[in-house]
Structures are given as structure tokens and as C-alpha cells.
Amino acid sequence: MCGAAAALGLSEDALLAEDAAAAAPAWQTLSMMRYQARASVPEQGVFAAGAHKDRFCCLTILANTPGSRGLEALTDYGVWYEVPPKPGCFIVNVGSLLELWSGGRFPACVHRVVNYSGAERYSIAFFRGNAPSTVVRPLLPPVGDGDVRAGAHANGVSSSSTSTSSSSTHTGSAAEVTADCTTLYQPVLFGEYLKGFGAAFNKPVPAAAPTTVAKVAG
Template sequence: MTQTIPTIDISPLRSPTSPDRARVVSDILTACTDIGFLSITGTGIAPDTVDKVRECCRTIFAIDEKSKWDQAITRDNYRGYIPMGFFTPNDGSGTADKYEGYKLHFETASDDPIVADCPLYGPNLWPREVPQARDIILGYWRQLDAVADLLIGALEDGLQLPPGTLVDGFTKPMTNMTLLHYPPQAPDEAGFGIHPHKDTDALTIIAPDPVGGLEVQTRDGGWITPDTPPGGFVVNIGDMLELWSGGRLVSTPHRVVNTSGKERYSFPYFAVPRHDVVVAPLCAPRDGFERPAVHCGHWSAEIWRTNWPDEEASADTPELGTLHS
């Protein structure tokens, strides 16, 4: 059977008494156990909100190179500009990915007590040259938080978990966003915009760029593109929800290849639980699914640390999304 990525209107999830809620929950669970990807409509997020974020991304990446480098990420603060070709896959193999980025984390005041508990929290490094960026992006972020809560709540229902079992883990979360710019690649050019990988978060939400380029791997090894209606979003399961569900929900490999001849801009939202959450199976694991429990703060710290080419994974490093041949 050929795998496809379904489109689901999630608006009934807003009403616990909606006669369509159970059907929508079932459809979401089916998509997440089959291919791990779905397109969603009915989010309540206006298209012009997405357009403003995309235009903000264009403006940020148009900043002069020196200023961008002055605001680059460091080992001590994984926030700010990610230069083009800066990172290779987490295992150190392969060609550098062909994108530049700007990393943003859950916005936390520097004097918030949680900063002392986990150094991955703190204020973001917002681009000085784009003063409107903070309000535009955080406004969009808050709307995506609400969509993520609906989806995670639906998965709680579908997996027959008590209410709040998953959702309660997303108070003061480690949710993050990456603003991305992919220059066009020549059709015969080696490498990827982003190499084939699985997301290490719980849930990813992304507004598709009209240029295209996102490809999802099917179980037979082929690659397909989400067919998302205008105003819709692509959602995919990450490794954390796969682990929480004992392997029932599927974290699926995907990649970006931009051979459109046009500049591509993207701004994925990665839902990640609070730093002290321990992710372990909450459902009976599927046959053959064996993975240890993972501490969310440690997992996140290892992801950032091992992005640096001279850092290596250690025996206690969780899986980091990179696919091994």
C-alpha cells in the first residue's frame, strides 16, 4: 500500500463536545502511527500572520554578513545566527547542509529561577537590525503553542492516556524555533538543504514554503512531498513522542532539497517538554521497540553540544536524529 500524508481539519479539537472530535482524534492517531506526518487546517492562524513571519525571515537573512556573524551562536549560548555550511550531520559524516539559520529558544527572563536549574533557558539574542522580529515571531509562537496543545491533547486521547499526562510536561518547555534560509541548489549538486534525519523533539509544526523542497521518506524507502492546502501546516512526530508512545507513533526521516532555483525560507517550531521531564514509554512498547528513558534537559544539551564538529557523542548520548547507513 502506498503511503500518503493526509490533510485533517483540527478545528473540532477546540470543543470537547464536538460530534466530530472523536473522528478527528482517530484520524490524527492513524496518520501518526502510519507515516508520522500530517497536514492540518483549521488552526485559526491567519495566512497574513505566516506571511509576516516569512518576510521577517527574509529581512533577518538580508543583514550584512559581519553583523550576522557578530550575533552567531556560541558553545555557551546556542542562540542567534547559524552561518551557512556551519554544521554537518550530528555524527560528523557527510557534506555540510546548505542553509543558514537563526536559532530561538523558549523566551525566558535572565532572572527566572529556571535558568539556575538548567542553563539552556534564558533570553534570546534577537537581531538588532530587525527590531520588529521579537514581537512578530513571539506572537506567532504563542499561536503555535495553542495548536501544539490541541494536537498533544488529541494524542493523549488517542493513546488512551489520562488527561494531562503529556500536556502537563509542556509548562516552561524547551520548545524552540529555527529560522532557515536555503539558497537554491543546482540539480546535480551534492548534498542537501538539510540531510535526511528524524526530529528529536516531541512534535514539529511548520508552515510550508511555497518554493517546496520538504521530502518525507515512506516505509518502502521512497520520498514524497506533503500536499498541504493554502493556509495549512505540516506536522510531524519526533523521537520523544515515539518514545513516549512505546513506538506506536512514528518519527519519520525527512529532508530538504531546494532545486527550485529560488530562495527558500522556513521557520519550523519544535515542541519540546520542560527540562526535567523524563521521557519513557507510557504505553506497552510495540514488538522490537527497545529504547531507554531519556532526560529531556540532557537530551537537548547533547543535541546542541554534538552539533559542533569537534565534539563526539558519548556512551550516554541519546539518539540524535542522524540516520546511520
């Protein structure tokens, strides 16, 4: 979190301070999730977990078993990439709350889980979020035309994207999301933020996004 804040040009404790300043205690839960013993068929829209962003959090840190398959991330240019775990490394996803705090400069990662083996899969997840009455807000002006956002990385090549949205087009609350899952960066109660994102992420990824899967070297 300190590194993300520094990359945004904020003080290193800026994001931690937002969390600590919440007026009410945070909520937290530990969940066990079981994925059915059913092989995924991406061409038919059958997945272990469909395309989504992690809306509860700033960062998702994953310690997957080396050699396992399943996690795929959607790049800015519309290709799904497998994300293979590496020994001694964590996989880190940017969540939607960090996207909101950064004004869109750290876009949340759209990802899915594909069950290639057809075997059962278990995942234990710890979730922590702000109280519903807490106001979450961008700490920087919303990303606008010409502003560079953090891009996807594949095979060691960085692909930056430029937002086509400007602050003048941002109306309504941050809980409202366009069809392409772009956040409208405005202060909003965390409870309202979650309700809006829940509705948006029940929608499939736009049909224009291809289902081609490319493997990342290494």
C-alpha cells in the first residue's frame, strides 16, 4: 500500500490513513469456497468463476500452488492471459477500491477462473472491507484524457492504456458503473459502492472481448 501511494505521488501512508480514518470498525470474514468438479468450457460461457473485479478490496494477494492453472486476466487489448504461479512469488490483483482511491490510475484487474482439470478446487479467502457507513473517495482528480493509467504486463512488456473519460463526464455516484466496468470516481458510502458494483459485475464481459487465451512465458 505504501508503494502504491508513492507511485501516485502521495505520502507513503496516504492509503493506510484512509483506512484508519474510517468512522466505524471494518468488517471481516473468512470464507471457504468450493469449485465444482466440472471442466470449464470458455467458448460456451462455462467457468469456475466468471469474469469480475475484486470490488471489496484494494489488493488481492494470492499464494497459488506452483504448477496449478486456472487464473486468467483480461488485458487492455482484449486478450485473456493465463497467470501461472511461480515458486516463492505472490500474485497481486488490484481491486476496485484502489481504482476508486487512485481516480482510475490503478485500474482494477478483470479476471476469471477456468477449471482445466475438471477436478474439485478449494479456496480459502479472508475478506476485509470498510463499514457500510464509511465514505470512500478518490484521493486524486479522476483520470482524464491524456492521463496514463497503469497497464497490463505480459511477457515482460508493459502495455499502458489511456482513459477516454474526462472529469466533465463523471456524473452520479461511484457506485454507478458503465457497461465496460469503468468506475465513476465520486465520493460514495461504501455500502452504496458495493451495491452498485454487485449489479454491474453480474453482467458478462462485453461480447467484443475475445476468448483467446495466451500463455505468459515463464
